[in-house]
Amino acid sequence: xxxxxVEGGRFVRQPNRFTxxxxxxxSSGYPAETGRYRLLVSYACPWxxxxxxxxxxxxxEDAVGVxxxxxxxxxxxxxxxxRDPVTNAEFLSELYLARDPSFEGRYTVPCIWDARTERLxxxxxxxxxxxxxxxxxxFHRPGAPDLYPEALRPExxxxxxxxxxxxxxxxxxxxxxxxxxxxxxxxxxLFATLDTLExxxxxxxxxxxxxxxxxxxxxxxxxxxxxxxxxxxxxCNLRRLTxxxxxxxxxxxxxxxxxxxxTTDFDHIKRHYYVTQRNINPSGVVPKGPAxxxxx
Numbered sequence: 001x002x003x004x005x006v007e008g009g010r011f012v013r014q015p016n017r018f019t020x021x022x023x024x025x026x027s028s029g030y031p032a033e034t035g036r037y038r039l040l041v042s043y044a045c046p047w048x049x050x051x052x053x054x055x056x057x058x059x060x061e062d063a064v065g066v067x068x069x070x071x072x073x074x075x076x077x078x079x080x081x082x083r084d085p086v087t088n089a090e091f092l093s094e095l096y097l098a099r100d101p102s103f104e105g106r107y108t109v110p111c112i113w114d115a116r117t118e119r120l121x122x123x124x125x126x127x128x129x130x131x132x133x134x135x136x137x138x139f140h141r142p143g144a145p146d147l148y149p150e151a152l153r154p155e156x157x158x159x160x161x162x163x164x165x166x167x168x169x170x171x172x173x174x175x176x177x178x179x180x181x182x183x184x185x186x187x188x189x190l191f192a193t194l195d196t197l198e199x200x201x202x203x204x205x206x207x208x209x210x211x212x213x214x215x216x217x218x219x220x221x222x223x224x225x226x227x228x229x230x231x232x233x234x235x236c237n238l239r240r241l242t243x244x245x246x247x248x249x250x251x252x253x254x255x256x257x258x259x260x261x262x263t264t265d266f267d268h269i270k271r272h273y274y275v276t277q278r279n280i281n282p283s284g285v286v287p288k289g290p291a292x293x294x295x296x
Contacts, residue, residue: 044272046221059141149218175234
């Protein structure tokens with residue numbers, strides 16, 4: 001996760017560089033196997049957070065290993081607190097450049113490393129979770145939820161597209177905007193969608209009823225960061241998450257599930273955003289609040 005280009009005052013996210021897929025039948029050249037792949041993440045990053053949630057929900061902890069970078073990133077990119085024991089990398093950039101020595105973009109999490117070929121497979125964050133859900137089924141724990149049920153996929157994809165454009169990425173469009181028009185467009189779209197989601201959750205437990213789906217996994221990381229970071233740091237301050245009765249109850253219900261709550265690290269989240277993004281917070285001072293009872 002990093003600050004991307006701004007064009008005409010509008011935030012533009014960097015395209016994902018590596019988009020190979022791991023498949024159940026191995027037709028992609030990367031067969032789904034246990035112990036072969038390593039998921040590289042930051043607890044601060046919402047895109048990485050969703051992969052940790054799905055890995056835990058599906059019981060893939062033994063099948064897919066995890067390496068965690070430090071929340072404070074500098075001009076060299078993400079750094080491992082100690083050399084990663086599987087990749088032997090000190091910086092994530094080493095793995096990107098090993099795959100493509102000419103790579104000049106930003107080194108982003110999440111990404112997946114293949115220990116057998118010793119190369120990055122993918123940093124295509126929208127597809128990592130659905131890949132875990134559909135290609136690693138042989139390694140799911142007994143009774144694992146179907147997070148991406150085939151009958152609901154068109155509806156889930158449609159809602160995910162809206163949430164990505166206006167909420168997940170929308171907070172960044174507001175926070176990194178360098179023109180008033182760009183900021184207000186992103187701000188208005190963000191809160192219009194949050195209002196819609198608040199209404200949607202008036203008569204259902206999760207976004208598609210009584211069962212958690214990929215849509216809930218994608219929305220939750222942004223909600224978890226909203227009051228602590230996006231409300232003030234990204235100037236998304238029309239309303240707090242806690243001002244939405246249904247969204248706040250929904251977010252807390254998800255937080256109570258270990259796969260969500262135990263992968264939510266507010267210390268990493270706050271230190272990353274407020275210390276790393278000096279263009280927005282030049283002092284690097286990390287706020288002590290807010291005082292929010294997530295486990296209420």
